[in-house]
Amino acid sequence: MVGKGYPGGMSTSPTPTPAADWLRLDQQICFSLHAASRAFGGLYRVVLKDLGLTYPQYLVMLVLWEHGDLPVKKLGEHLRLDSGTLSPLLKRLEAAGLVRRERSTRDERSVEVRLTEEGSALRERALEVPRRIVTATSFDVDEIRALRARLDDLTTALDEAAVQAAREDS
Amino acid sequence: MVGKGYPGGMSTSPTPTPAADWLRLDQQICFSLHAASRAFGGLYRVVLKDLGLTYPQYLVMLVLWEHGDLPVKKLGEHLRLDSGTLSPLLKRLEAAGLVRRERSTRDERSVEVRLTEEGSALRERALEVPRRIVTATSFDVDEIRALRARLDDLTTALDEAAVQAAREDS
DNA sequence: CACAATTCAATTGCGCACAACTAAATGGTG
DNA sequence: CACCATTTAGTTGTGCGCAATTGAATTGTG
Numbered sequence: 001m002v003g004k005g006y007p008g009g010m011s012t013s014p015t016p017t018p019a020a021d022w023l024r025l026d027q028q029i030c031f032s033l034h035a036a037s038r039a040f041g042g043l044y045r046v047v048l049k050d051l052g053l054t055y056p057q058y059l060v061m062l063v064l065w066e067h068g069d070l071p072v073k074k075l076g077e078h079l080r081l082d083s084g085t086l087s088p089l090l091k092r093l094e095a096a097g098l099v100r101r102e103r104s105t106r107d108e109r110s111v112e113v114r115l116t117e118e119g120s121a122l123r124e125r126a127l128e129v130p131r132r133i134v135t136a137t138s139f140d141v142d143e144i145r146a147l148r149a150r151l152d153d154l155t156t157a158l159d160e161a162a163v164q165a166a167r168e169d170s
Numbered sequence: 171m172v173g174k175g176y177p178g179g180m181s182t183s184p185t186p187t188p189a190a191d192w193l194r195l196d197q198q199i200c201f202s203l204h205a206a207s208r209a210f211g212g213l214y215r216v217v218l219k220d221l222g223l224t225y226p227q228y229l230v231m232l233v234l235w236e237h238g239d240l241p242v243k244k245l246g247e248h249l250r251l252d253s254g255t256l257s258p259l260l261k262r263l264e265a266a267g268l269v270r271r272e273r274s275t276r277d278e279r280s281v282e283v284r285l286t287e288e289g290s291a292l293r294e295r296a297l298e299v300p301r302r303i304v305t306a307t308s309f310d311v312d313e314i315r316a317l318r319a320r321l322d323d324l325t326t327a328l329d330e331a332a333v334q335a336a337r338e339d340s
Numbered sequence: 341c342a343c344a345a346t347t348c349a350a351t352t353g354c355g356c357a358c359a360a361c362t363a364a365a366t367g368g369t370g
Numbered sequence: 371c372a373c374c375a376t377t378t379a380g381t382t383g384t385g386c387g388c389a390a391t392t393g394a395a396t397t398g399t400g
Contacts, residue, residue, distance in 0.1 A: 022300035023293075024236060029314050030210050030303065031229065032321040035250060037207035038357075039328035040200050045358090046335040056386060059204070062195045073348065078195065080205055083349050085387055092385085109348040109395045123193070130192035133200065136331030137324055144199050147320055151202040154307055154317075158209035161306030165216040208387075215388085226356060243378065253379050255357055262355085279365045279378040 040133075047132055051125055057093055058126070060086075064099070065123045069114040071104065098122060210303075217302055221295055227263055228296070230256075234269070235293045239284040241274065268292060 021027070044055040053061065063078045064070065070078075076086055090113060093099045098119035104110040137144065195201055214225040223231065233248045234240065240248075246256055260283060263269045268289035274280040307314065 019297040019301065022304070023232060023297065027318075028232070028300065029307070029318050029321075030214070030225075032318045032325070033203070033207050033210055034229075036321040036325045036328070037203050038250070039325040039332070040203055041357080043328045043332040043335065044200070046332050054385070055200075059195070059198075059201060062193060062198070065193060066195055071348085072350095080208065081386095082388070084351080084389075087350055089386075107348085107396075111349060127189040127193065130198065131189065132335075134192070136328055136335070137199070138327040139324070143320075147317075147324075148197075148199050148202045150313075150317055151199075151206040154309070155202070155206045155209040157308040158206070158213050158306055161308075162209070162213040162216050165213065165302075165306070211387080224355065241378085242380095251356090252358070254359075254381080257380050259356075277366075277378085281379065 043133065043136055047129055051122060051129075052096060056081075056085075056089060058129070060089065060093065061098065061119065061122065061126070064113065064115050064119070065126075069112055071110045071112055072101075073110065075113060093119075213303065213306055217299055221292060221299075222266060226251075226255075226259060228299070230259065230263065231268065231289065231292065231296070234283065234285050234289070235296075239282055241280045241282055242271075243280065245283060263289075 041055055044058065048055065048058055051058070059079055060075065063075055067074075067078070072083060072086055072090065076082055079086075090099065090101060094101055097116060100114045100116055102112050102114060104112050134141070134144065139147070191197070211225055214228065218225065218228055221228070229249055230245065233245060237244075237248070242253060242256055242260065246252055249256075260269065260271060264271055267286060270284050270286055272282050272284060274282050304311070304314065309317070
């Protein structure tokens with residue numbers, strides 16, 4: 001196929017892609033990703049309204065429901081979030097009565113995040129959420145799985161590249 | 171293949187997927203998307219540091235470079251952003267000397283965003299950015315194009331579903 | 341044991357995303 | 371023309387994401 005390397009995909013030109021073409025917005029994968037991420041945010045906002053959760057708060061609850069009580073550090077590793085994001089978020093979850101935060105007695109640097117009764121109970125009501133989301137995507141399970149795998153590959157590559165680029169920067 | 175509909179993909183069980191399994195974090199497409207989006211953000215942060223732009227600011231500049239001067243409204247349509255996001259962002263771009271904002275004389279509700287000399291000149295330095303990003307993904311152009319198409323499908327479906335869900339909510 | 345390096349959570353500051361609202365200009369209809 | 375709905379930016383408030391810093395607890399090393 002001629003013009004395989006061309007971003008637009010419709011050209012039959014055998015010439016290499018001009019740098020300017022790469023700048024075209026509609027060819028930017030980043031933009032599509034950004035838009036899809038925000039579209040998810042919009043849908044979750046609607047779906048989670050009943051539960052009184054934001055989307056990132058829901059992700060935190062998912063981790064706690066799956067893994068049980070965890071220190072903030074572990075929670076951050078699961079979610080790739082640091083304390084700058086998690087601390088205020090957890091404070092809001094605590095204010096909502098869904099979790100408690102307790103200094104570990106074994107290691108007083110660490111703070112254990114524990115589900116309350118109410119927080120555990122919320123899981124029942126959340127069981128319907130993933131179904132609603134999956135249905136909304138109009139994708140079947142295999143397609144979702146394939147897309148997810150590609151995205152995870154992407155994330156791995158990008159993380160590595162960011163580290164590399166930062167290293168070169170110094 | 172047995173267990174085709176099972177989110178984990180490895181089960182040989184012929185039973186339908188329990189709702190609880192859908193909650194498992196690592197099967198949530200949303201999480202992968204969220205992570206990939208932030209990984210992109212991290213890479214762009216490094217790559218754009220030289221240009222003094224954030225990632226959303228870069229997206230705005232891309233639109234202006236491609237389409238020329240635009241009213242805030244049109245800019246928002248291209249980027250799916252509203253004035254609540256764009257107004258302060260554009261103020262920062264103006265403070266950086268990259269754009270000017272001028273009330274339209276034809277329609278005084280509208281504000282035209284115009285590239286300055288400096289803003290237009292920045293394009294030259296930005297030409298290398300997409301290449302660096304694409305290289306970092308470790309994907310070839312066809313893979314990127316395919317992924318982008320899937321993501322755009324997703325965005326379309328999600329947007330529609332969000333509207334639908336909001337409608338049912340009332 | 342003493343001291344330096346590390347770990348962990350919290351805080352601060354900045355920018356983005358979005359809902360809700362305000363204010364001004366415009367357009368349409370009686 | 372007068373009135374009202376609509377359009378367009380801007381503002382306010384809330385929450386997320388991340389860099390940088392702080393402070394306390396722990397660990398490692400001589």
